[in-house]
Amino acid sequence: MLASMGLLVSVPCQDCGRPVYFGDSLCRSCGVPVTAEVREVLDERLDATGGDFTTMRRRLMELSWSLIVLACVRVLSTIVLIAAGASLWVLLDTAIVISAMLVGAATARRHPRKAILLVAVVWGGFEFIAGVMNPLMLLEGWLFKLVTLVFVVRGFYAAQTADRIRAELAREADAAAKAEFRPA
Numbered sequence: 001m002l003a004s005m006g007l008l009v010s011v012p013c014q015d016c017g018r019p020v021y022f023g024d025s026l027c028r029s030c031g032v033p034v035t036a037e038v039r040e041v042l043d044e045r046l047d048a049t050g051g052d053f054t055t056m057r058r059r060l061m062e063l064s065w066s067l068i069v070l071a072c073v074r075v076l077s078t079i080v081l082i083a084a085g086a087s088l089w090v091l092l093d094t095a096i097v098i099s100a101m102l103v104g105a106a107t108a109r110r111h112p113r114k115a116i117l118l119v120a121v122v123w124g125g126f127e128f129i130a131g132v133m134n135p136l137m138l139l140e141g142w143l144f145k146l147v148t149l150v151f152v153v154r155g156f157y158a159a160q161t162a163d164r165i166r167a168e169l170a171r172e173a174d175a176a177a178k179a180e181f182r183p184a
């Protein structure tokens with residue numbers, strides 16, 4: 001069970017001044033869309049409670065950084081492969097895989113599952129094709145592949161944790177909002 005410390009946190013709507021809660025995209029009172037600034041202030045207040053929101057943020061930061069580390073690992077492994085005499089074609093799939101990792105890192109905060117799925121599909125897809133074409137390729141740079149696999153699995157776990165917390169926060173914030181806006 002998650003602690004409910006931050007759930008009654010709200011910020012006033014920029015238009016009508018009624019409370020806006022976590023997960024609200026429109027003001028429940030006047031219907032005005034919640035601006036990025038209002039959401040930012042709400043995020044800061046939620047973060048200040050040091051509760052589940054902070055845990056979620058940390059998981060998302062971890063995920064984002066994991067993907068950046070993975071991109072660096074990929075660069076390193078490509079250098080090693082080329083030094084060992086691999087064809088320069090590895091540069092092409094490295095460029096595509098790294099792009100997926102960086103896009104994933106940039107979008108992890110809002111769409112963690114999609115971000116890690118993109119990386120897993122692009123990276124795994126290239127490994128699969130290489131393995132079908134030449135099974136011995138799977139062993140090439142196996143240590144880097146193992147590291148990548150571990151990071152991808154951890155990434156899925158981080159994304160799942162963050163999404164679960166986000167859903168729970170939204171549900172409880174919704175309950176708090178409904179209590180606030182209950183007709184008198």
Ligand SMILES: [Zn+2]
Binds near residue numbers: 013016017031032
């Ligand atoms: Zn409003």
